[in-house]
Amino acid sequence: TLLALSKEHIPVLVISKNNRNFSLTLPLESKNSDLKIEQYTSATTNRIGFAKYFLEEKIKNHSSHLKQIGVSVDTNIWLQKINSAESISELLGVEGSFSKIYFKHYFATLPKVLHKGKRSKNPPLDPVNAILSYLYTYFYNIITARLYIYGFDASISYLHEPFRSHNALSSDLLEIYRSEINKKVAQWFLDETLTSEDFTKKNGIFLRYESRKRLWKEIKEFGNSLMPKIDDEIALLRSAIS
Numbered sequence: 001t002l003l004a005l006s007k008e009h010i011p012v013l014v015i016s017k018n019n020r021n022f023s024l025t026l027p028l029e030s031k032n033s034d035l036k037i038e039q040y041t042s043a044t045t046n047r048i049g050f051a052k053y054f055l056e057e058k059i060k061n062h063s064s065h066l067k068q069i070g071v072s073v074d075t076n077i078w079l080q081k082i083n084s085a086e087s088i089s090e091l092l093g094v095e096g097s098f099s100k101i102y103f104k105h106y107f108a109t110l111p112k113v114l115h116k117g118k119r120s121k122n123p124p125l126d127p128v129n130a131i132l133s134y135l136y137t138y139f140y141n142i143i144t145a146r147l148y149i150y151g152f153d154a155s156i157s158y159l160h161e162p163f164r165s166h167n168a169l170s171s172d173l174l175e176i177y178r179s180e181i182n183k184k185v186a187q188w189f190l191d192e193t194l195t196s197e198d199f200t201k202k203n204g205i206f207l208r209y210e211s212r213k214r215l216w217k218e219i220k221e222f223g224n225s226l227m228p229k230i231d232d233e234i235a236l237l238r239s240a241i242s
Contacts, residue, residue, distance in 0.1 A: 011145035015138070017209050024141050032151025035238065042241040043156050050158035050240070051091050051172075052082050058095070058175040062102050065179040071105045091159065095175075106182060110189055113196060123204020127196050128189065130205045135181050135219070136174065142223060143170040143230060150234050173233060177226060184222055193218065 002025060005012055012025040042050065056079060063075040078098055085091045099119075107117050107128065115128040124130040144167045147154040157168030159175065188194045198211035207215070 009149060011149070013138075013141050013145070015212075022137055022141050024145060026145060026148050035151045035242070036153050036156075038241045039153060039156055043158060047158050048085075048088060048091070050237075051088055052085070054159045054172045054175050055082050055091055055095055058178065059098055061176065061179040062098070065183055066102060066105055068183075069105065069109050073101075088159070088161075095159075106186070110186060114189055124206070126205055127194070127199045128185065130199055130207055131185050131188070131194065132182065134207055135185065136178070138219070139177060139181065139223070139226070140167070140170050140174050142227075143173050146227075146230055146234055147173075150238065152234070152238075173230065173237075176233060177230070180226065188215075188218070 006027040014023040059078045063073045066073050081094045107115050115126045120129045121133050124133045144154045154167035154169045157172050160168040160171040162168045
């Protein structure tokens with residue numbers, strides 16, 4: 001079955017019962033070596049330029065989400081900070097400062113019983129963080145599969161540091177869609193598609209297997225709605241480095 005799927009260029013994402021482990025099976029083929037060479041070149045000659053683009057898109061999208069929940073943010077100030085940054089570490093500093101402000105307001109829109117007011121991961125310490133981490137990891141793997149299918153090396157990145165088995169380019173692209181993921185998670189809790197009863201506590205807080213099965217239709221529909229946007233962004237990146 002795996003070979004048949006591979007022949008049709010279909011990746012397979014396997015999620016463990018406890019939500020902690022993910023495995024991605026990809027077709028074994030070498031393609032687009034010219035694209036990979038261009039990708040390596042762009043990461044060497046204009047890494048900070050591409051890194052600024054990913055961070056700009058993240059901040060614009062997250063600022064738009066904040067405005068939707070009644071929080072005014074001067075986006076131009078943050079974009080100016082990005083523009084004046086001279087290193088990747090400076091950009092990551094800007095990203096970290098902005099994220100603290102963003103999540104402060106984000107968690108304030110949700111019932112306090114569902115969260116501790118800040119991001120936590122490895123392990124997540126509350127239901128909101130558990131589903132955020134779950135979806136971030138899910139889409140990180142989806143983006144990785146799309147990058148490989150289009151011929152990219154998912155480990156060569158711009159904003160995030162390449163490190164061991166980390167598909168850092170997937171993390172770069174994920175930044176653009178985190179705000180949409182965050183909105184969907186908030187919606188699920190606010191309309192009680194998810195409640196605190198859907199999570200179990202064992203060395204952290206995790207979505208129950210039964211609840212994940214029930215939620216899977218929603219996750220799949222949401223994933224299908226983001227897929228064209230992800231593909232468009234990958235195509236845009238390909239044009240930019242070619």
